[in-house]
Amino acid sequence: MFVNTLILGAGAAGLMAAAHAGPDVLVIDHAKAPGEKIRISGGGRCNFTNMYCDPNSFLSGNPHFAKSALARYTQWDFIELVDRHGIAWHEKTLGQLFCDGKSTQIVDMLLKEMEKTGARLWLRTKIKDIRHAEGRFVTRVEKEGQEVEITSQNLILATGGKSIPKMGATGIAYDIARQFGHDVTEVRPALVPLTFGDRFVPLAGVATNTLVSNDKASFPEAMLFTHRGLSGPSILQISSYWHEGEEIVVNLLPEVDLPTLLREKRQTDGKRALTVELAAHLPARLVSFIGQEIDLKGNIADLSDSRIDQLTDALTAWRLKPTGSEGYRTAEVTLGGVSTTGIDSKSLMSKHLPGLYVIGEAVDVTGWLGGYNFQWAWASGVAAGRDIQSRATG
Incomplete structure (x- = not known):
């Protein structure tokens, strides 16, 4: 089967990218439900952003890398989206914003935004292998016991880092990035x-x-x-x-x-x-x-x-x-990741393999505690999605 954009990972960044990447998008994830980290975050109420979010609150090998995406999709943009969906929220200490109700409201909101564009979601889907041939990505997956080959013009790596392995977190994004010529910085548990x-x-x-x-x-x-x-x-x-x-x-x-x-x-x-x-x-x-x-x-x-x-x-x-x-078992995020030297800071696309994008926690961008990492997920997802749309429309 062919899709214009295949997104690996139905977490915060992947779902956000799907809502902005235009038509013919497929999101796949090995989990049985989307947005599992969103669901458990903030004690079940999701600390979805921070009022004081700015690039100085992020760690990276390139401290300037996150500036572009964060400036073009700010915390106020996400708050407007939350308000539009009628989700009540409140501020706790230090600008941290939480849902009044359950964090699943944020997941439902993102799924509704995806539905508007016709994006599809496959869960319980395991990646077998990926290759790049004739300008396209060919991804072989296993879904419901059957192998399916997916050809796509664009491939977005949104599988996160290694934190909370009991939820299925692995270093697969790093392996795929290396396969396509990207460097990966030292990674270790953070916010732990x-x-x-x-x-x-x-x-x-x-x-x-x-x-x-x-x-x-x-x-x-x-x-x-x-x-x-x-x-x-x-x-x-x-x-x-x-x-x-x-x-x-x-x-x-x-x-x-x-x-x-x-x-x-x-x-x-x-x-x-x-x-x-x-x-x-x-x-x-x-x-x-x-x-x-x-x-x-x-x-x-x-x-x-x-x-x-x-x-x-x-x-x-x-x-x-x-x-x-305490290691990745309880770490909220992974510090480090796919090196920013090989990624365009505006589009989050690979500098040497057009159509390959790396977003969210998979990138060497790590925020402070308090909603910063979610804001990076939203901003990087939007940046990649919008770039795919703009490339498609010429």
């Missing part, structure tokens, strides 16, 4: 909890606001202690900038001027126990835990200026070296 052995088991379930940083970035958000280590938004964010063997620095009191506070309390409330004062700003279990690592005994009146400085360093510049991360 960091592990510390059993060090923080006594604190499992404790959360507190922090400022987590390294020499590349800094994020002022909540941190969660787990049986395996550290999680929460601040940790997920810094994980994208962290490499094995490196330390992270945790400020447990980002909103407290601790030296000034303790010096004032020394004058006005000197008989108060140091642990009691700290427990007014930190979870009591965390204060108790830290007290096993540094001396917190005594009253505030007993603190010398040098001791206050030592405490400040310990509590606002807590240096920790993770043993690793």
Whole structure:
């Protein structure tokens, strides 16, 4: 069979591309339902974009690559689409936008947009092999136990990265890209909890606001202690900038001027126990835990200026070296991917194989936590789809 455009992957980017690539589009996916990552995102409410999305919130070997697509299809464009479909939404912290209802509303919206163009969707379809001959792509798939050969003028790689393998994620996009002469950067789990052995088991379930940083970035958000280590938004964010063997620095009191506070309390409330004062700003279990690592005994009146400085360093510049991360199993995205050097930033088409497009998480573009990666999926999908339309109409 022949189609003008074959899209591999019925995730956010693939569905969005299908809605914009013009007539005669087929989307295939091995899953039993489309948009599975959309469905589970945001606790089932889909953090579908971010009000403050801009290119500075993305990591890539080429920090300028995402600018074109993001500028031509912005968060406001997607919000307008959501509003047009009557989907109620709300803002949480830091510009994160969520559905009031279920995330499946976003999937249904994308399917309706696809239906307008006549795009078709094949699920439970496995890719067997792909080749390029006489200016066209020939993809052999297995559907319902039968092999089908699909010839297409255009091929869009929208199969994502390696994150959440239990949902079927693989590195197939990288394999196909390499097959057609593209380089693939180093890939690793991102937006992922960091592990510390059993060090923080006594604190499992404790959360507190922090400022987590390294020499590349800094994020002022909540941190969660787990049986395996550290999680929460601040940790997920810094994980994208962290490499094995490196330390992270945790400020447990980002909103407290601790030296000034303790010096004032020394004058006005000197008989108060140091642990009691700290427990007014930190979870009591965390204060108790830290007290096993540094001396917190005594009253505030007993603190010398040098001791206050030592405490400040310990509590606002807590240096920790993770043993690793929880890996692709729980990573929200894959950092790295198909190198941007071989892809046109405006169209997302291969620079050396016309008709081949790489979009979404498969590309070496990774956003921050909070709706940024969905916005890249929407923007890159639209860019590829519109380019296919414009090439078809001359």
